[in-house]
Amino acid sequence: AQTVTQSQPEMSVQEAETVTLSCTYDTSESDYYLFWYKQPPSRQMILVIRQEAYKQQNATENRFSVNFQKAAKSFSLKISDSQLGDAAMYFCASNSGYALNFGKGTSLLVTP
Amino acid sequence: KAGVTQTPRYLIKTRGQQVTLSCSPISGHRSVSWYQQTPGQGLQFLFEYFSETQRNKGNFPGRFSGRQFSNSRSEMNVSTLELGDSALYLCASSLEGTSRGETQYFGPGTRLLVL
Numbered sequence: 684a685q686t687v688t689q690s691q692p693e694m695s696v697q698e699a700e701t702v703t704l705s706c707t708y709d710t711s712e713s714d715y716y717l718f719w720y721k722q723p724p725s726r727q728m729i730l731v732i733r734q735e736a737y738k739q740q741n742a743t744e745n746r747f748s749v750n751f752q753k754a755a756k757s758f759s760l761k762i763s764d765s766q767l768g769d770a771a772m773y774f775c776a777s778n779s780g781y782a783l784n785f786g787k788g789t790s791l792l793v794t795p
Numbered sequence: 796k797a798g799v800t801q802t803p804r805y806l807i808k809t810r811g812q813q814v815t816l817s818c819s820p821i822s823g824h825r826s827v828s829w830y831q832q833t834p835g836q837g838l839q840f841l842f843e844y845f846s847e848t849q850r851n852k853g854n855f856p857g858r859f860s861g862r863q864f865s866n867s868r869s870e871m872n873v874s875t876l877e878l879g880d881s882a883l884y885l886c887a888s889s890l891e892g893t894s895r896g897e898t899q900y901f902g903p904g905t906r907l908l909v910l
Contacts, residue, residue: 716896726883728901735896774838781851781892782828783899785838 685710685779689786696765697794703750704760704789706775716778717751717758722788723771731773734758767793796822799888799902807908813874816905820867820888827869828892828899829861832883841884844869845892873907881909 686709696702708717719731734742734751741749746763762769770793775786800819808814820827829841840853844863861871867888873880883906887899 730898778893781843782840787837
């Protein structure tokens with residue numbers, strides 16, 4: 684079974700600071716993809732960043748970047764220059780066939 | 796382009812009833828997936844449809860079913876509702892499915908409360 688583990692239920696960061704959210708996964712797929720989704724209080728899931736496992740280069744999207752360690756099956760999300768609007772639940776996910784497997788999520792609090 | 800839409804947004808039902816939820820994908824998207832989100836179990840995959848065919852199904856009882864129409868709109872049905880079915884039901888669409896890493900775009904969800 685595919686599993687995605689987020690070991691930090693809650694994290695807090697001050698505005699303008701940097702925070703890293705952890706994620707580990709277990710998959711038997713040889714070709715897979717990893718995602719970070721954000722779910723604000725409105726509950727609308729929004730894609731933050733996507734990583735192709737066969738690419739060694741870490742994905743980046745503006746203030747968001749990942750540290751992808753394939754051998755360790757680790758996929759952490761770094762948010763730089765945190766903003767109040769970054770406060771949300773963050774979910775790590777991997778694909779398995781036509782489904783996404785999600786971690787339990789990390790609640791990120793951003794303080795002024 | 797309009798995003799994924801789900802109707803209704805909120806629903807209250809009683810145990811034993813059945814419910815039908817609707818999802819309209821982004822125009823041009825042929826893959827529609829459904830997820831159940833609860834505080835205890837988190838986000839769990841229900842099923843995925845592509846061109847009116849179910850391609851993948853999660854580990855849910857047969858009370859949960861779905862279908863997809865020729866215009867890619869999808870419905871999911873839950874029969875004989877139980878209290879544990881109270882959840883946020885999320886629909887997501889993509890062009891051809893996430894097996895090749897396509898991004899899934901999520902709707903706002905339908906919040907179901909079973910009393």
